[in-house]
Amino acid sequence: MKRDRVLVWGLSLALAAPLTGLTGGVARAATDYQAEDAHISQGTVATNHTGYTGTGFVDYTNIKGSYVEFTVNAASAGTAAVTLRYANGTSTDRPMDISVGGTVVAPAVSFPATADWNTWATRTLTVPLTAGSDKIRATATTADGGPNLDRISVDAATDTQAPTRPGRPGCSDIGENGLTLGWGASTDNVGVTAYDIYEHGNKIGEAPGSSTSKTLTGLTPNTTYNLTVIARDAAGNTSQASPVVDCTTKPSSDTTPPTAPGILSTADITSNTVDLGWGASTDDRAVVGYDIRSDTTVYKTVTSGTSTTLTGLACNSPYTLNVVARDAAGNVSQPSNTVTFTTKACATDGGVPSSIATLSSGWTIPWGTYWLPDGQSALVTERDDFRVWKLTKSGTRTQVGTVPNAVTTNGEGGLLGVAVDPKWDTNHYVYFMHTASEGNRVVRMTYDGTQLTDYKILLQGIKKNRYHNGGRLAFGPDGYLYVSTGEAQTPDLAQDKNSLNGKILRMTTDGKPAPGNPFGTYVYSLGHRNPQGLAFDRNGRLWEAEFGNSSKDELNLIKPGANYGWPTCEGSCSVAGMTNPKATWNVSEASPSGIAVVRNVIYMASLRGERLWRIPINGDNESVGTPTAYYVGTYGRLRTVTKVPGADQLWLSTTNCDNNGGAADGSDKIFKVTIS
Incomplete structure (x- = not known):
C-alpha cells in the first residue's frame, strides 16, 4: 500500500573496498547510498518487507513525478556505473527517469516485476558526473509510481589522497x-x-x-x-x-569607554535563577553588550536590552554581581553598583557539591583519570608529556611509566584517555588512546601495579589533526570499551559510517568490533564533532559531552546507530534522521570535557566556561532538569571529572597549562569534591 508524502533528509555512505592497481590516490570504488537517507518526495521509508539493506527502503507514492534524489560525490568529472536495487511485486513495469543535476540522462528506464515485494533485483546504467557533488534523481514516469527502492551503488573514481599541508601562514x-x-x-x-x-x-x-x-x-x-x-x-x-x-590586531582608535550602567537591581530569586535589571549606558559610538559579572568573571553577556534572567546558579549559595557595558572597541565601562543575594534552598534529590579541597598539585595537563578495581587509587595521564601516574585517595602520586609512540599536535592531541580492564585483577590490562605519527591509536598495555609494559596496538586508522581528536575511553556495563573520536577538523567524516572519526566506537578488549554494533563495524554512533565526555548512568545508558564550533555545546544520550547531526546540526535542529541533544550551552559557558554521574546527576567539567555543571537526570526518563553551575571562574579550565568509587565524591582536574590556559608547567591541580 502506498502512503502520503514524506520528506526525509540525510546521506549515508558505505564504501566497498577500492580496486587495487591504481596510483595517484584515485581508485575505483563502489559507493552505496541508502534510499531511506536520501531526499524523498511523495514516498515514505518502509520496513514491511524483507531483504532490504540499511534501515529500510523507499515506498514510492502511486503518482507520476514521485522521486528519490541522492547526493553523491565524484573525485573528477567522468562517467560512472549506477546500480539501483529495487523490488516490484506487481505485474506492471514501473519505469523511471534518471537525471543528474536536473538533466534526464536515462529516460523511462524499465523496472519490471520481481517475484514478489521481498525479492530484489538490480538495474545498472552509465551516467555522467561532474567533479564534486552531484544529485542523481530517480523519478516515476507513470501513475503507478516507482518500485520499492533500496539503494543505489555508484562506481566512480574515488579520490583517497589528501592535499599536502599548507605552508606557514x-x-x-x-x-x-x-x-x-x-x-x-x-x-x-x-x-x-x-x-x-x-x-x-x-x-x-x-x-x-x-x-x-x-x-x-x-x-x-x-x-x-x-x-x-x-x-x-x-x-x-x-x-x-x-x-x-x-x-x-591593532589597538582601537576608540579609547572612550561607555558610561557606567545605571542602578542594578534583583527580583524573583529562586534556587537557581535571578531576574536582573539596570539602567542603560551611553557611548560615543555604541554600546554593543553588557556583561553580568562576579568580580571579573563573566556569568552572562546581554547584547540587547537592559534586563535578563540569569540561570544556572547554584542553590543555597551567595552571589555578588555587577554589570559593565562594552563597546565595539572592547572598552569596558566602570561597573554598576553591586548586588548581593543568596539563592533559595537546594532540592534534596541527587545531592549537590558541598565542599571542594585540593587533593594533588604539580600537574601539567592531566587529561584522563580511571579508577583501579580496588577503589583506592586511579591512573592519570598527562597529555603532552605522555606520562602515566598512580594517584591514591590520600593524594600520593607515583609515576608508573610513559606511553611509547605518543606525539603531540601542538593543539589537542597527545596522550589522552585511559581505561582499566574490568578483569584487571587477573589480566592486568589497561588501555590508552594517544596520537601517533600516522593518526590516533587505541592501545593496550600491561600494568602490574608498579609499572607499564607490553605496548600493543588494538586500533589505528583514526585520523588526527591539530584539534578535534576526541580521546575519552570508558568501559560499559556490557564489558566492552567505548571510545570517543573527533572528526579531525574534517566535518564530513562525522557522517561517513565507514570512517572511525566523529564517532563513538565500541570494541572488544582484543581490538575487534564489539558484537551487536549497529553497522557491523566499530561504529556505535555517528555525527559527532569532538566528543570528550563519556559516562554511564544507573540504568546503563551512555551519556556524552561534545564541543560545538561557535554556537552550541551538547550533552547527548547515546543510542546505537543514532546520528547526532554534525556538521548538519550544531545543537538542536529539525532534520529527520538526526538526534537532538538533551541539553545545550553557549560555547562561552561550557566547552565541555569529562563527565561523571553521581546519584543520578551528571557533572560536566568545562574548559572555556571554567565551571562545573550539575545536570540532574529526570528519574529514569530520557530527559534532564535545569543545569546549574559551580566554581565559576574559581579554578580555571576544568578538564576531567570522575566519580570516586564507593563514595558520593568526585575528582576534578584542571588543565590550565594547555595552550589555551597558558599557565606555567606544574600549575594544574586535582580536587576532591564532596556531594551531599
Whole structure:
C-alpha cells in the first residue's frame, strides 16, 4: 500500500573496498547510498518487507513525478556505473527517469516485476558526473509510481589522497578589526578546492582553492588570534593543519569607554535563577553588550536590552554581581553598583557539591583519570608529556611509566584517555588512546601495579589533526570499551559510517568490533564533532559531552546507530534522521570535557566556561532538569571529572597549562569534591 508524502533528509555512505592497481590516490570504488537517507518526495521509508539493506527502503507514492534524489560525490568529472536495487511485486513495469543535476540522462528506464515485494533485483546504467557533488534523481514516469527502492551503488573514481599541508601562514594589513592571512599553497593529486581557516580549533572562514590569502573581518581590537589553515579537495579529503601563526590586531582608535550602567537591581530569586535589571549606558559610538559579572568573571553577556534572567546558579549559595557595558572597541565601562543575594534552598534529590579541597598539585595537563578495581587509587595521564601516574585517595602520586609512540599536535592531541580492564585483577590490562605519527591509536598495555609494559596496538586508522581528536575511553556495563573520536577538523567524516572519526566506537578488549554494533563495524554512533565526555548512568545508558564550533555545546544520550547531526546540526535542529541533544550551552559557558554521574546527576567539567555543571537526570526518563553551575571562574579550565568509587565524591582536574590556559608547567591541580 502506498502512503502520503514524506520528506526525509540525510546521506549515508558505505564504501566497498577500492580496486587495487591504481596510483595517484584515485581508485575505483563502489559507493552505496541508502534510499531511506536520501531526499524523498511523495514516498515514505518502509520496513514491511524483507531483504532490504540499511534501515529500510523507499515506498514510492502511486503518482507520476514521485522521486528519490541522492547526493553523491565524484573525485573528477567522468562517467560512472549506477546500480539501483529495487523490488516490484506487481505485474506492471514501473519505469523511471534518471537525471543528474536536473538533466534526464536515462529516460523511462524499465523496472519490471520481481517475484514478489521481498525479492530484489538490480538495474545498472552509465551516467555522467561532474567533479564534486552531484544529485542523481530517480523519478516515476507513470501513475503507478516507482518500485520499492533500496539503494543505489555508484562506481566512480574515488579520490583517497589528501592535499599536502599548507605552508606557514603570515599576517599583513593588520588593522583594528581585521587582517589579511596568507599561506603557502597546498598541492593535491586532483586539485585543492578550498582552504578552511581555524582559530583555536573553531572554523572562522574559508577561501577558494585558487587563493592563498583571506581577509578576516569582524575581529576584536588588540586581540591575539591563533590561526591555522587546512586544505580541502573535492572528495572531502583534508590536509594536516598548517603551522600556527599568532596575529594581534591593532589597538582601537576608540579609547572612550561607555558610561557606567545605571542602578542594578534583583527580583524573583529562586534556587537557581535571578531576574536582573539596570539602567542603560551611553557611548560615543555604541554600546554593543553588557556583561553580568562576579568580580571579573563573566556569568552572562546581554547584547540587547537592559534586563535578563540569569540561570544556572547554584542553590543555597551567595552571589555578588555587577554589570559593565562594552563597546565595539572592547572598552569596558566602570561597573554598576553591586548586588548581593543568596539563592533559595537546594532540592534534596541527587545531592549537590558541598565542599571542594585540593587533593594533588604539580600537574601539567592531566587529561584522563580511571579508577583501579580496588577503589583506592586511579591512573592519570598527562597529555603532552605522555606520562602515566598512580594517584591514591590520600593524594600520593607515583609515576608508573610513559606511553611509547605518543606525539603531540601542538593543539589537542597527545596522550589522552585511559581505561582499566574490568578483569584487571587477573589480566592486568589497561588501555590508552594517544596520537601517533600516522593518526590516533587505541592501545593496550600491561600494568602490574608498579609499572607499564607490553605496548600493543588494538586500533589505528583514526585520523588526527591539530584539534578535534576526541580521546575519552570508558568501559560499559556490557564489558566492552567505548571510545570517543573527533572528526579531525574534517566535518564530513562525522557522517561517513565507514570512517572511525566523529564517532563513538565500541570494541572488544582484543581490538575487534564489539558484537551487536549497529553497522557491523566499530561504529556505535555517528555525527559527532569532538566528543570528550563519556559516562554511564544507573540504568546503563551512555551519556556524552561534545564541543560545538561557535554556537552550541551538547550533552547527548547515546543510542546505537543514532546520528547526532554534525556538521548538519550544531545543537538542536529539525532534520529527520538526526538526534537532538538533551541539553545545550553557549560555547562561552561550557566547552565541555569529562563527565561523571553521581546519584543520578551528571557533572560536566568545562574548559572555556571554567565551571562545573550539575545536570540532574529526570528519574529514569530520557530527559534532564535545569543545569546549574559551580566554581565559576574559581579554578580555571576544568578538564576531567570522575566519580570516586564507593563514595558520593568526585575528582576534578584542571588543565590550565594547555595552550589555551597558558599557565606555567606544574600549575594544574586535582580536587576532591564532596556531594551531599
